Amino acid sequence: MHQVGGVFLEKLLNADAGDHRGSRIPCGQGHEAAFVDYRIKQVTTVLSEIGIKRAYYHCQKCGKGLIPKDKDLDLENTSFSPGVRRMMARVGAKESFEDGRSDSRKNWPMWWSPSRR
Numbered sequence: 562m563h564q565v566g567g568v569f570l571e572k573l574l575n576a577d578a579g580d581h582r583g584s585r586i587p588c589g590q591g592h593e594a595a596f597v598d599y600r601i602k603q604v605t606t607v608l609s610e611i612g613i614k615r616a617y618y619h620c621q622k623c624g625k626g627l628i629p630k631d632k633d634l635d636l637e638n639t640s641f642s643p644g645v646r647r648m649m650a651r652v653g654a655k656e657s658f659e660d661g662r663s664d665s666r667k668n669w670p671m672w673w674s675p676s677r678r
């Protein structure tokens with residue numbers, strides 16, 4: 562079931578054929594970045610792992626690669642979809658809550674065990 566949804570999502574996200582925006586695009590620093598090739602990124606989504614095809618550009622003056630589609634999809638420097646990152650953040654918040662509770666238990670034993678006075 563999830564796998565099917567993942568295949569559908571993969572098709573949807575690749576419907577733009579990699580989001581090619583011409584042979585040259587502004588790099589954001591006042592230069593032009595040249596199209597190099599297409600790169601496939603494996604992304605973990607809430608449905609399944611999918612491959613996303615993205616046009617890769619490179620600015621010679623900055624010496625940096627540029628993938629506009631990653632920016633649009635909020636996938637820069639990560640291979641987890643925004644939905645998965647939200648789920649991970651929720652788990653992280655729960656863990657820190659647990660940590661905080663055990664800390665206060667250590668610092669205030671009388672609060673946590675009322676029998677010991």
Ligand SMILES: [Zn+2]
Pocket residue numbers: 588589590591592593620621622623624
């Ligand atoms: Zn540049």
